[in-house]
Structure formats: C-alpha cells, structure tokens
Amino acid sequence: MERQYKHLSSPITIGRKTFRNRMFSAPMGGTDITNDGCIGPKSAAFYELRAKGGAAAVTVSECMVHKTDGSHAYRLDESILNSLAGATYAADAIRRHGAIPSLELSHSGMFAGTYMTDKTKQHELVQYGPCDTVRADGVKVKALDEELITEIVHAYGHVASLAKRAGFEMVMIHGGHGWLINQFLSPLFNHREDEYGGSLENRCRFAIRVLKSVREAVGPDFLIEFRMSGSEFTEGGYGLEDGVEIAKMIEPYVDIIHVSAGTYQKTFGITHPSMFEEHGRNVFLAAEIKKHVSKPVATIGGLNDPEQLEEIIASGKADIVYMARALLADPFLPRKVVENRPEEIVKCLRCFTCMAERAATSTRRCTVNPLIGREMEGDEIQKAPTKRKVVVVGGGPGGLYAAYTAARRGHDVTLYEKENELGGILKSEQAISFKHEMYELSGTYALLAKRAGVTFKMNTEATKELIEKENPYAVIIATGSTPLVPPIPGLKGDNVIVVNNYYKEKDKVTDHVVVFGGGLAGCECAIHLGMEGKHVELVEMRDQLAPDANIRHRPLLLAQVDKYVQAHTGLKGLEVTPNGILCEDKDGNKVTIEGTTVICALGQRSTTKTVEELQDTAPFVRVIGDAAKVSTITNAVYWGYHAALDI
Template sequence: MKRDYPHLCEPLTVGRVTLRNRMCSAPLGATDITAEGSPGPRTQGFYELRAKGGAAVVTVSELVVHPETDGSQMLRLSLKTPGQLAAFSFLADAIKRHGSVPSIELSHSGQYAGTYMVDKKGKQGLCQYGPSDAVRPDGLPVKALSHEQIADIVAAYAQAAALAKRAGFEMVMVHAGHGWLVNQFLSPYFNKRDDEYGGPLENRVRFAREVLAAVREAVGPGFPIELRMSGAELFDGGYDVDEGCRIANALEGLVDIIHVSAGSYQFGFSVTHPSMFREHGCNVYLAKQIKKHVDVPVATIGGLSDPRQMEDILASGKADLVVMGRALLADPDIPNKVMANRGQDVVACLRCFVCMAERAVTQTRRCAINPRIGREFEGMDVVPAAKPKDVLVVGGGIAGMTAAATAAERGHRVVLCEKESELGGILRTEQALPFKRDMYELGRSYARRCEQLGVEVRLNTPVDAALADEIGAEAAIVCVGSEPLALPMPCEDGARVLSIDDLYLDGAETGDEVVVIGGGLTGSECALLMSQQGKKVHLVEMRDGLAVDANVRHRPILLAEVEKAGIDVVLNARGKEVRRDGVVVTLADGSEQLVRGDTVVCAIGQRSRSAAVDALRDCAPFVRVVGDARRPANICTAVYEAYHAALDV
C-alpha cells in the first residue's frame, strides 16, 4: 500500500518499544478522579478512545508524584491506597489492547499547587513550594524547598515511575515544562537559589538530571523516558530558545524522547495551548531548533491537526514525532484516517477551548464537536438501529448535519432539507473571520460526511407541514436554527445599519468608522475583524463586561485581542437611537453619549425560528427540536442535542 503520509505512518523504535506510527496523544487531564487520586471508569474510556483511534502513544496526565508538597487535585499512585494499583493497571490495559503504547506523565506543580482545584479558595490553605521563596501574582507565598525535600521529591519520581511500570505502563513522561516544578528549577525567572541548584545553567539543570537519573534507575534500561519541556518560556526573564537548546543538550543522555512544547502557565496559556488567533503549528520552530542540538528523537506540538502540515513537519526534518491534544478530542480517529489514506476526512479541532473550560469549571471533559468525549462509557456509541426508519432532518446547519449523519450511520434512510443553497447554517458566516476558518471548515467536513453516508440532501427546500406530510417520515429532527434580532430602537433615515449576515454572507461594505452594537461573543469577534481590516471601531455593550457568553478559557484570550487591537469599548451603555453619524447611548448614570460612526453593525443576539418549529411539531410520530431552534446557544449544545436525537430514533 502506498501511503499518502509516509513519514507520519513510519514506525519508530525508542528503547525496547516500537511505536506504530509518528502520531501521539498528548497528556490531557483525566475526567473522573476519585478523592484518593485513582482513575475512574470514565477516565479509562477517555484514554482508551485515543488508543482505538490509532495513536502510537497515549499519555495519561498528570500523576502527582509527591502529594505532601503538591496539593493539586490530580492522579496519584500509591500502594497505600487499596485498589489504586489495580485501577491504573486497568487503565494501561485499556490502552495497550488497541496497539498503543501506554505512557503516564509524572508531575509536580511546584508553586502552582491547586491549579486544577474547582474550589479556587481551597488553594489558599495549601503551602506552595518552589525553588525559591517568592510571592505569586495572586498573593500566595511560595516557600523554597529544602535539600531534604528535594531529595524526597526525587525519590518520589522514581517510586511513581516504578509503580507505573508495575501497573503495565510501557513508557513514562517527566513533565519539565509549562512552569511546573522541574521547569521552575530550570528557569532563571523562578530559580533564585544560591546553592548547587541555582545560578548558572549547569546548576539549574541539576534537579532535572537527578529526577531523570532516579527514574532511569527505577525503570531500568530500555524502558522509554520522554522529557516534556518548554523550548522557550516566552516571557521576559524566562529562558529563550538558545538556552532551551542547551537544556535539551544537557538532558538528552538521560531520556529517549524530547517533547518540545512552549511557554509557561503564569504568562501564556494561549501560547502553550495555541488559540484560534495563532497559526497552526506556531510552536514547531522550537522543536526544529532543539532538534539541531540533540541526537534523540524530538516531538513537537501546538495546534496541529492537518495531516498535510504534520507530514511536512516530519518530512522537512523539523521533528521526529507529532503530538496532538485537543485535535484528538475533536477527532480521535485522526491517526487511523491518516494510516488509511483518509486525511481528507479529518474533522479539525476548532480551538474553541470548550474542552479546557469544562475541565476548569466542572472537572470533566467535553468537546464542542464530539459528544462522546468524557462520556465514552455511557452507551453513547453509534450502533445500528434495530429497525431502520425514514428520517426527515429539517435544517442544514451544524445541528442538522450532525443529526443527519448520525442517523444515517445508524442505518436510517435520511432526507436533509435546507432552505438555503448551501449547507452549513451559521457556520457559513465564519468564513469571513480568518481566525475562525476552522469553524467554517467544520461545516464543509460535515457536508462531506453526509454525502459519504448517503444522506439525501435537498437544498433550496424550505419545509412546511405539507412537504413533511409528502415525505412521510417516521421521525423528524427539527434544526431550523435562529435568526438575528433586530435593533429595538429608532433609526434615522439614511443611517447605515448592517446585520452580521449582511456583513459576513453578503459581503456588505462598511465605512471607515464602525459601531458594533452588542458586546457578546459575536459582537466582540466582529469588532476584532473590523479592526483587523483597518477600521476605527467602537464596541457598545449594555452589560458591564464583554463576551460574557464566552467560555472561561476563550474569554480572557479574546478580551486580550480586543485590547491589543485598540478597540473603543463602551460598557453599561444602552442604545437609544441610531443616527447617520452614529449611535446615541444612555450610560449607567443616565447621561447620553453619541458614539460616532458611519456604519452600525447589529450583533445583539439571535432568536429561535419558533414559527417554523411550531408548524412542524406534528409532522411525524417522533419529533425532536434541537440546537438554536430550541434555544439559541452554541455549537456544543447544537451538536450534543442533535447527536442524542439521532440516537433516540
């Protein structure tokens, strides 16, 4: 068989272990962790899905090696806890039985202990430890580790590695990046010690060398050790890529793979986890530089999901392995698709941070476009229907396409009707925003999937009760979506007012000074786009904050982009009147202000197409209303409701 992506499909031997391809699953936090730190059944399913999808290595994250000095709510492994070793053994078995190498990340948060605690006030009672005495930006004091504590932590890394091997893991990863403890010792910013662990680089790498040497002694020769490091810290006072190369060179003799990430928790979440405002593969240059200075295989990571890009990274010698995190939540089957020459079928991650926001808020996992994530053991697999039915799906947006594809995959005969000339619904608007191109491509991916599954698609076909009766469906899933709200205020004759659809779908032109009314997620993104096009932009919001409907991970990143763009933000301002020269708003104190502009863009929200829904409520024995047609929300809600509706038919 001739491979479309020969470099990605090539095996690689590290130590005594052979990886079946060059695509690995990055460590992503577990889903259900018991109070004692054991992995629950959902965690097993969470990691097993990536193994089923064909990843060469599936790394479990994060195993806290020394709970005495690291109070984070993550996995722990100790013989003192009954059943804990067994739980990890079941987890390793679940990964191995699908041909993947099970690995586990050995971690210590250092001065960031408590980062993953849902009760953020709880970390106030923790003692934060690091290389040096310090005070965190949030005011928590950090206490320098003593020599005795350092020795104890080094021994704990070794013990955790030995137990992981005993449980059946075939590889370990030592986390030395992202501002965690090992990285804190490596960093001139965090490490202010004046003993043998601080000062010049040869001292700052001492702790890492001791940890790696202890782990090697614990697991023996031939057992692969992967070092995860930040190629550069990418903030003032941290080490740069040149020093990152020297660190890698100083440690390569103790490891089998160097996994090069970027940044630090404190200074750049969107750098370490590239947001939609950054290029795919924006951190690959760090791996490329480090690879020039070491002889062990180098892995790279950072917003990667396109097989063509990943193949080029390996073919051009920038790295030896590619690692995916969020991409394998959106589409766990990327490696299998690549191996089968089906790269065009990959469903790309949106980089919307729903997965990481859910982790921060509820300690579970959720993916906006993959309803199975974190719920793999809940009977949510697509299984053939006992009796195939005629299914009508009304609306060809993301909800409609999800419902149609899922129903067709179950063996139902599906007709999908869309009133427009193209599938995609609201996703079609995203083609206008360069930083949301992946969302537009999602619509195209789902349209191809519907075609491949034999869904009968009828474009330019609005559905009413008469047409539904004519089709005679046994089940109908109504996904007619929503429509923009109109401005609830008077508009002067001659004022130029545009909707988001006018702007994004119809290509309407604005003047040089734009007022965007509505500072939610859609309005904030619109203002950012207008600014990128060189317009002077004012963003008006009646609440006291922007993008309050954005998730907790994406929102601060978006707000930083708005601030960087220099957009004039007017909060606590309620629109009173649209004039030809701008918008008159009423401020919180009752005063009025004219926000000047030659074009007004309305982004105040959506409303369900309730009339269309009401007309179809009796169109079949089984009727389910999903997505924005039920209640305007987001892609995640639409996909989940549509998926479950199709499973229920």
C-alpha cells in the first residue's frame, strides 16, 4: 500500500537496530511506583499500550541511578526485591508488540525529591548539585566532591548494564531540563572552579564521563541516547549556540541526540509546550543541531499533527519525532498514521490534566482518553453479552464518548441532540484561538461514533414521550449545563454576551471589553481578546483568579492574564451599564470598571429539569458530565465511557 505519510512511516536503522517508524514514545513517569522504586504492573501496562499503539520505541521514565537522589521514582537495583523482575516485565510488555524498549536513566541533582508526594520531606534530604547553594524553596544543596561524582558516574554504567539484562535495548541518558547532568552543563547552576566548571569543555566533562561509563557497561552494539536541552530559554542559562557545541562534544559517545528544551521550573510551558505556544515550537533547536552532527537527531515538544510530523522528517529537521502527551490522548496515533487513518486521531488538548494529576494525586489521567492510568482494566472494548437498545441524550463530549463506547460493545445506539451541531459546551471553544483543538475534539468523537454505528438525530429534543416511545433498555443523560446569569441589573442588556455564545456574537465585541467572572472560562476568553489587541478588564469577586484551573495549567494561564489583561479581584458586580460594570469592593466602596462590551462568564449550572424528566424513561438510566455535576471534560468523558461499559 502507499503510505500517506511515507517519511514518518518509514523505518530507521540505528546501529544494528531497526525501528519500524519515526514516531517514538517519550519518557513519561509511571503510575504505581512502589515505595522502593519498582516498576509495578500498572506501569508496565501503561507503557505497553504505547507499544501496542504502534510507537517504534517506548521509553520508561525515570530511573534514578544513585542513592543521592531521593526522588520517589524508579530504581534498578539487585538488592531490591522485584526491582529487576519489574523492569524485565516492563521491557517484555513493550517488546512483544514490536517496539524497542528504552529506559531513561536520570539523577535530579539539586532538585532531588521533586517527585515526592510529601514535599516537606525534601528538607530532610541532603540534596547534591554542582555547587553549594540554597534553592529558592530554602532547601540547602551540597556540592558533589570528586569521590561522589565518580560513584555516580559508575552508577550510571551499572544501572545501564542492569537495564540491558532486563531486556531493554536502549537507554536514554537524561541530560536536560535542569537535572543533574544539565546542572553541570549549565552556567545557570555550575559555578565550579575545578575541571568540571568554567569552560564549556569542562562543563561537558561530567556528561562525557557518564556516557563513557555507560558504553563500557553495555558494549558497542547497545544503543545510547542522550537527551539534552537545545537551549535553556532562561537568563543565565545557555542558548542554542552552546547547545550545538554540547551536541558536538557528546556525539562520539552516543547513537541518538534527543533535543528537548528548557530548564527546571523556569520553563515548564516551553519544555512541555502549553496551549499558548505553537505546536513544535522547539523543533528549530533540533533542526539547527542536526546541521552540525552526523548522528540521528530526535525532536519533541507539543507535536500531535501528522502533517507537521511528516514535514519535520521529510525536510530533514529531525530523523525522529518524540511524543508524550499526544500518546496519552491517543496511544494508537502511530498506527493510525501508518494505516492512513489520520482523521481518527484524538488530539491532545495540552490542558495538562495528565501532569496535574500526577503532581496532585500521583496518578495518571487524560481528559480525552479514559483508559490512561487504568490500562490493566483492559484497552479493548468487549462485546456485551446481550445487544440492547441505548439512547444517549446530548451530543457533548461525554455523550459522544458514551455513544461511541456503547456502539463498540454491539448495542443499537441512537444519540439525540436538540441543536443542529454536536459538541455541547465545546462549540464555544471554536472562537478561542488557543483552544481550537478542544472544539475539534467533538468532531473526532462524532466521526468515531458514526463509524462505530451510532445513529444521530439532530435538532431533536429528547422528551419523556419520545424516549418512552423508543422503549430503550438504557438511557444515558448527557444534557450538560447552561450558563449562570444571575439577576444583576443590566446583565441581559444589548452590550452583554454570554461567554458560551461568544463564538456566535464575536462581531459585536468592541475594542474595550469587561469580562465579568474570573474563573477558567473567563480568564481564557479575556486572554484571547487581549491577544486580538482589545483592551480587556477582568472582574472577579473572589481574591484569586481561575481556582478551577489545574495546578499545571493555572500558573501559565495567570502569566498570560498578566500579559494581556487588566485584572481586578475582590470586586462584587452590582450593575451592568452601557459603559461597564458598577462594582463594590470589600470596604463597600463603589467603583466602575469601564468597557463598552461585557462578557458574562459567571459559571454554569446543571440541566436538572431535563434530568428529572428523563429519570424513569428506561430500566437503566445514568446521568453523566455536567448534567450530574458541573465539572470537567475529563469527568464527562470518563463517566460516559463507564456508563456505556455498565450496560
């Protein structure tokens, strides 16, 4: 057959190893790391799904190589019961699906303890780095002496040899993102005056010693990949010019140069490009480095579009493309590319639910993929023992995913949508420049549902009489929510647009806007309007903005608010006028926030009336998403998926 993306789908041979395509699964931390650092069965299943989905290589992350790193992460140590066995099962789970298993070897250096659930224990650890210093959070850092440096260098080699014994066929040495090797490479962290500091050659010495140690331990034919930041993108760090020189210095000791970006904490939204950044915003780093080296170069950073991925490989910007979040959203993205099914790819929204959950609860979750973190429950939809008639009411993300899942189980599924377009609340995202993929999600879900056999009845309100006439066995109510518009004088005036309707009325918006409500939806709309060049004021009654945003997205969101919006907190809106909003502060003082257009973003409320009407229309009735509780797309999709599995 002719591959639609022939460059992306083509194999690549590196050393004596042939990879089936150019799409690799980037390092992502697992979900059930034991107290002593073993890879648990949930994690093995987590990585296995990416191999099953067609990635050419899957990297298990992160394995800390030495006791001086107190992070709660993987360990590979013969003295730990089940350590080698857990690694072996993980490598086998990846390899049996045709992917090359790789293990990321790392040391957090002065940021050891980052992955600890109890962050207070960081202060009980001795943190080691290139130099004596005190971290921004008050944790003291002790400089590594020559004896400990040598011990850590040997540890890299020893752990690499164990990885090889366990069945891994490649190791990735983490030399970027502000971890220990990068701390030695970077003038931001490295102020040593001995042979490891000063010149770039000296700063590369530790990395080269590590790579030599690994090579000696694994032999000439085992693949070594070096992950580096092409640029640190922060004051005091190194830029691309030094990134090129670092790549040239380490090239003789590696098989693949993996070019990432950024440094610890300072560049989170660049290292993991947020929705406010362009897709592939770091590709130029790999493209430049590739001009100066002969070894294969990999790139990474917010990549999920096969057209862009194909162009990167075809134009020679990189030899390999890595994806992490994209393969959470759709583990089968590589297979869909190779099998010419790109329209079925469920794209990552870059919402950071995955990374926020890991930080908050030490679990994995994905907004658009309910399998993530729960792969052991099964990644294949099993046919139901009895075919049933199922009605889904509401064509938002939860309803669509429920219908798609029920149809795959073999049920006769009909979805009723009262409007002429699917998507529910996601329809409003089409006008927000950086959230268009969220709008596209409903189209992808709808396509998958149609191909699974779902019947759609548009412009049809599902009344009690209609549903009872259908006589279904199961009804899934996914009618979502409606905007909250409290009885504030003037809030229904001609100069007011409800945020959900902005996409239909954007031409009415003037150049001076007041966004009324500083939750997530209000902040994102305000940022978008500010990006368009409008003067934007934001009014919020609470003391903080966007408390409903997750802990990874919120700091990046607030940075954009600071850039584009004039925000006012602690103000209660009393009246909307043609010239803005009359407010009252905590001291009872009246103040007017001026603007000729007001965007109402005061929240949502569940459609309880519809739920009550349809509650007894079938033997099996399940209420999901905002109809049950105003929450997140994540919950709507997850609840919809499991409602369908329960039928």
